[in-house]
Amino acid sequence: MLNKLRSYLPGKWGKSKPVVPVVRLSGAIGAASPLKSGLNLNSVEDALQTAFSFKEAPAVAFSINSPGGSPVQSHLIYKRIRQLADQNNKQILVFVEDVAASGGYMIALAGDDIIVDPSSIVGSIGVVSAGFGFTELLEKAGVQRRVYTSGKKKVTLDPFSPEVEEDIEHLKSLQHEIHETFIDMVKSRRGDVLSDDDDLFSGLFWTGAKARDLGLVDSIGDLHSTIQERYGKDTKVKVVGTKKRFLSRFIPGANLQGNLSEAAGVLPAAALETLEERSLWAKFGL
Template sequence: MLNKLRSYIPGKWGEVKPVVPVVRLNGVIGAGSPLKPGLSLSSVEDALETAFSFKEAPAIALSVNSPGGSPVQSNLIFKRIRQLADENNKQVLVFVEDVAASGGYMIALAGDDIIVDQASVVGSIGVVSAGFGFTELLQKAGVERRVYTSGDKKVTLDPFSPEIKEDVEHLKTLQHEIHEMFIDMVKRRRGDVLGDEKELFSGLFWTGAKARDLGLVDSIGDLHSTIRERFGKETKIKVIGAKKRFLGRFIPGASLQGNLTEAAGSLPAATLATLEEKSLWAKFGL
């Protein structure tokens, strides 16, 4: 109704310029730490719902920059994007920045078109579990490990205990199941354009240009140029951010204070989470 009324208004007041909302999906996928929350469905759902509420938008754009992380959160974000796209009959354009690898690529699969930079890093379609073993360190330090459980496998793959072959095999079985789910998702979303590359699902990753040749992405480009080429030079791009908490709107630093208080008792865990995040980015030269 509003657009019809504007059509009768002369000059610039009657113009309705198209708007494409953009949601940025950046960072390591998962819970993160109190000082630096990770990328999860709960952290992006409000922004996604707001973006898809733009009824007149010709498309929804997602800017993805993630080295991966939790397969569960990756899948949840993917499914929510597709649900909203189907409910609102919207085209989804995904723009990859530095990296869309592992879970980051899983999220990118939610796009009807995936656009990358030539130098973007794409792929790593696999599953990894990493940790440390501290058994010899404990012995040298004279520290005795004491764990009391109900359930023979409650401390499976405990980093302070020697590895047990059966436990490792069990973990590999879980990884294989998740990997097969990931492969099925790629084939379902990209099966008609995927190349015959034997190592496509090996966990390797490629530049954006090579990923295009393999059928993992659709084209080379950037967000601003692509949006204006497709929908006109007058198209506006509106970045949709996460909503602030209620207290944070009125009391500057309120949410920060809560995070700092929560983090005070878990600084070692936060430090490890930061190191893990840096190692994930470093794998791709970042």
């Protein structure tokens, strides 16, 4: 009788509806800069703590939209999610939006179930280092490069110096170690459903539908429908935000009057960061 009466009562006196907290992890993964917060452990820690504080929640969900970035920050976020899931005995649902590639997919591995849109981009299980070489440009411009070091390898892979094969091989060995760590994570989390496709760990990426066939994800679906199908049509979704940076925090000393001299100091670097991040998204046609 009491439970029946509670269903008619408003607010906190009535029967509470199930709530599933959702943390949105969006953007390139890496350290913060003066003009962007960056998707890293520090920027998501508060949101993770809040999401796992919903003691009655049947699960914690993550909505991921990331082309990748720092392997270290990706791994740290993954480990923190799994740690909190184990401590709080919560099921983790991961929903992929446009893309979960490279480090974005590494984070997605924290999910007990990974759900994607059929047109999501998933995969890119590999490691890449990219840069430019300016040696011929310096020669044409008549500029001399002067570097003084203590430690003969301190200018390894310097973009203003000719490449050294030994340095390239050293970089490749580091990439191989990081790649093996990534592969071990995929096999540990998904080994029972992975296909034996030769390209699985080649760095290729696929649509969500193909990724399901390869065993990289579990099913096709969307966040709201999946949650209501699993936990009831009355289940509510509660989005938990991550740290954002506002203009006053972009530029030191910024106020209503503005500070153009200080802004000028950080805007060129911001433009380069924006181009670098855009190149990550562009790789996946986004």
